[in-house]
Amino acid sequence: xxxxxxxxxxxxxxxxxxxxxxxxxxxxxxxxxxxxxxxxxxxxxxxxxxxxxxxxxxxxxxxxxxxxxxxxxxxxxxxxxxxxxxxxxxxxxxxxxxxxxxxxxxxxxxxxxxxxxxxxxxxxxxxxxxxxxxxxxxxxxxxxxxxxxxxxxxxxxxxxxxxxxxxxxxxxxxxxxxxxxxxxxxxxxxxxxxxxxxxxxxxxxxxxxxxxxxxxxxxxxxxxxxxxxxxxxxxxxxxxxxxxxxxxxxxxxxxxxxxxxxxxxxxxxxxxxxxxxxxxxxxxx
Amino acid sequence: xxxxxxxxxxxxxxxxxxxxxxxxxxxxxxxxxxxxxxxxxxxxxxxxxxxxxxxxxxxxxxxxxxxxxxxxxxxxxxxxxxxxxxxxxxxxxxxxxxxxxxxxxxxxxxxxxxxxxxxxxxxxxxxxxxxxxxxxxxxxxxxxxxxxxxxxxxxxxxxxxxxxxxxxxxxxxxxxxxxxxxxxxxxxxxxxxxxxxxxxxxxxxxxxxxxxxxxxxxxxxxxxxxxxxxxxxxxxxxxxxxxxxxxxxxxxxxxxxxxxxxxxxxxxxxxxxxxxxxxxxxxxxxxxxxxxxxxxxxxxxxxxxxxx
Numbered sequence: 001x002x003x004x005x006x007x008x009x010x011x012x013x014x015x016x017x018x019x020x021x022x023x024x025x026x027x028x029x030x031x032x033x034x035x036x037x038x039x040x041x042x043x044x045x046x047x048x049x050x051x052x053x054x055x056x057x058x059x060x061x062x063x064x065x066x067x068x069x070x071x072x073x074x075x076x077x078x079x080x081x082x083x084x085x086x087x088x089x090x091x092x093x094x095x096x097x098x099x100x101x102x103x104x105x106x107x108x109x110x111x112x113x114x115x116x117x118x119x120x121x122x123x124x125x126x127x128x129x130x131x132x133x134x135x136x137x138x139x140x141x142x143x144x145x146x147x148x149x150x151x152x153x154x155x156x157x158x159x160x161x162x163x164x165x166x167x168x169x170x171x172x173x174x175x176x177x178x179x180x181x182x183x184x185x186x187x188x189x190x191x192x193x194x195x196x197x198x199x200x201x202x203x204x205x206x207x208x209x210x211x212x213x214x215x216x217x218x219x220x221x222x223x224x225x226x227x228x229x230x231x232x233x234x235x236x237x238x239x240x241x242x243x244x245x246x247x248x249x250x251x252x253x254x255x256x257x258x259x260x261x262x263x264x265x266x267x268x269x270x271x272x273x274x275x276x277x278x279x280x281x282x283x284x285x
Numbered sequence: 286x287x288x289x290x291x292x293x294x295x296x297x298x299x300x301x302x303x304x305x306x307x308x309x310x311x312x313x314x315x316x317x318x319x320x321x322x323x324x325x326x327x328x329x330x331x332x333x334x335x336x337x338x339x340x341x342x343x344x345x346x347x348x349x350x351x352x353x354x355x356x357x358x359x360x361x362x363x364x365x366x367x368x369x370x371x372x373x374x375x376x377x378x379x380x381x382x383x384x385x386x387x388x389x390x391x392x393x394x395x396x397x398x399x400x401x402x403x404x405x406x407x408x409x410x411x412x413x414x415x416x417x418x419x420x421x422x423x424x425x426x427x428x429x430x431x432x433x434x435x436x437x438x439x440x441x442x443x444x445x446x447x448x449x450x451x452x453x454x455x456x457x458x459x460x461x462x463x464x465x466x467x468x469x470x471x472x473x474x475x476x477x478x479x480x481x482x483x484x485x486x487x488x489x490x491x492x493x494x495x496x497x498x499x500x501x502x503x504x505x506x507x508x509x510x511x512x513x514x515x516x517x518x519x520x521x522x523x524x525x526x527x528x529x530x531x532x533x534x535x536x537x538x539x540x541x542x543x544x545x546x547x548x549x550x551x552x553x554x555x556x557x558x559x560x561x562x563x564x565x566x567x568x569x570x571x572x573x574x575x576x577x578x579x580x581x582x583x584x585x586x587x588x589x590x591x592x593x
Contacts, residue, residue, distance in 0.1 A: 013382045017393050024399045090304040097300030100291050118576035120527040123569030127315035156311035168516040188296045202478050217404045256407040263402050
C-alpha cells in the first residue's frame with residue numbers, strides 16, 4: 001500500500017512539473033520553428049513543422065545581410081561580461097560585511113539598498129547621462145568610452161539586487177565554521193575567500209546569471225548610450241531589425257534566435273557550475 | 286552574530302566602500318537629482334529647467350487628481366497582489382516538488398528559466414500572436430472546442446465572433462498572465478538554491494523522528510526557507526511596481542482606452558513621449574515610496590509570525 005501511494009505522488013509530481021515545463025519550452029520551439037518558415041506563412045500557420053515548401057534559410061540570410069552581428073556580439077560581451085564580474089566581486093564583499101558586522105547605521109544602509117532596488121532605470125538615466133557627459137564618458141563617439149558609459153550605470157543598477165540575494169544566503173551559513181577557521185589563525189579576508197565563497201558558491205553563480213542576463217537584455221540603457229552603428233550591442237540590434245521588419249515575422253524570429261543563443265550557452269554553462277559547486281559540496285548549509 | 290571575529294571593525298570599510306561608492310555616484314545621486322527635478326519645470330529631455338513649478342508641489346498635487354494615475358495605481362496594486370500570490374506561490378510549489386525528485390530535476394531547473402532568457406521584445410511579439418484577435422492561438426483553440434459563437438450566413442459562409450483578448454473585459458488577464466509567467470522561473474531558481482542550502486543533517490534527524498512528507502516540509506523546509514522567501518516576496522513586490530517592458534510591447538500607451546496603464550508604463554509615457562520630464566520623475570518617486578512601504582510591511586509581518 002505504501003509503495004502504491006508513493007508512486008502516485010511521484011506521477012502527480014512529474015505531471016505538474018512537466019506541464020509547467022511545456023509552457024516554458026514551447027514558446028522557444030515556436031520561435032525556432034518560425035525562424036525557418038517562409039515569411040508569409042507565419043500568421044496563417046505558425047504551429048506546424050516548417051517542412052518542404054515552407055522551409056527556408058532566407059530569414060537568417062536576411063538577418064546577417066542587414067546587420068553586423070559579429071560586432072554587436074563583441075560589444076555585448078564586453079559590456080555584460082564586465083558588469084557581471086564587477087557586480088559579483090563588489091556585491092559579495094558588501095553582502096558579507098552587511099551580514100556579519102554589527103555597526104551603527106547598518107539599518108540605514110540596508111534601507112538604502114532596498115530603496116536602490118526600486119529605482120526604475122528611467123528615473124536615474126537622465127541625471128546619469130548628464131553626469132557622464134561632464135566626466136567625458138558619454139556622447140563622445142569613442143566606442144570604448146560609450147561601452148563604459150553603459151557599464152557604469154548597469155553595475156550600479158544590478159548591485160542592490162545582488163547584495164540582497166547574497167545577504168540572504170550568507171545569513172544561512174553557520175557561523176561555527178568561521179569561528180573554527182578564526183581559531184586556526186585565519187583572518188577575516190581568509191574566512192571570506194575560504195569559507196564564505198565556497199559555501200555560497202551556488203548563490204554567487206545565481207547572481208552572476210541574473211546580472212549577465214539583465215545587462216544583455218537591457219534595451220533601455222543600451223539605446224540611450226549607444227547611438228552609433230559600430231557601438232550597437234545585440235539587443236539594440238534586435239530592436240532595430242524588428243522595427244524595420246514590419247510584419248516580416250520570419251526575420252524577427254531568426255533575429256530573436258540569434259540573440260537568444262549566446263545567452264542560453266552562458267546560462268547552461270553556469271548552470272553546470274552550480275551543480276558542480278553543490279555536489280562537490282565541502283559544506284552544505 | 287556577535288562573534289569575536291567581527292569585533293574589529295576596520296575591514297568593514299574594505300567590504301562596504303567599493304559597492305557603496307558605485308551606488309552613490311550612479312544610483313543615489315541620480316535619484317536625488319530626480320527628486321529635485323520633480324519641483325522644477327522641465328520642458329524636454331535635453332532641456333535645462335525653467336525655474337520652479339508654481340506652486341512647487343504642483344506635480345505631487347497632480348498625482349492625486351490625475352485620473353489615469355489612479356488607473357495605473359489600481360492596476361499596479363492588483364498586479365502586485367497577483368504577482369506575490371501566483372508567481373512566488375507557483376515557484377514555491379514547483380521548487381518543493383523538484384526537491385523531491387532525482388531523475389530530471391536538472392532538466393526542469395534549466396527549462397523553467399527559459400522565459401527570463403528570452404528578451405521582452407520577443408516575448409511581447411509572441412504573446413501578441415497567441416492572443417491575436419483573428420486566428421490567434423487561443424482563439425483558434427476556443428473555436429475548435431466550440432466555445433466561440435458562430436453564425437452561418439445564408440450564403441453558407443461561417444462568421445465567427447472572435448474574442449478580443451485586449452478589450453475592457455479581458456485586458457487585465459492578457460496583460461498579467463505573461464508578466465507572471467515570465468518570472469516564475471526566477472523565483473524558482475532562488476528557492477531551489479535556498480533548498481539546496483538546507484543542511485542534510487536536519488532531514489536525517491527528522492527521518493529518525495519519523496517526520497515525513499508534509500510534516501517535514503511544514504516544520505523543516507519552510508522555516509529554513511524563511512529568509513529566502515522574504516527575499517522573494519520583496520523582489521516580487523518591487524519588481525511588480527516597476528514592470529514595464531512586456532506590457533509596453535504588448536499594449537503600448539494605456540490600451541484599452543486609458544484603462545491599461547501601469548505605474549511603470551505611465552511614467553515612461555509621460556517622460557519620453559509626452560515630454561513631461563518633471564511629472565515623470567514624480568511618478569518614479571511614488572514608485573519608490575510605495576515599494577519601501579510595501580516591503581517594510583511584509584518584512585514586519587514575516588518577522589512577527591516567526592516570533593510566535
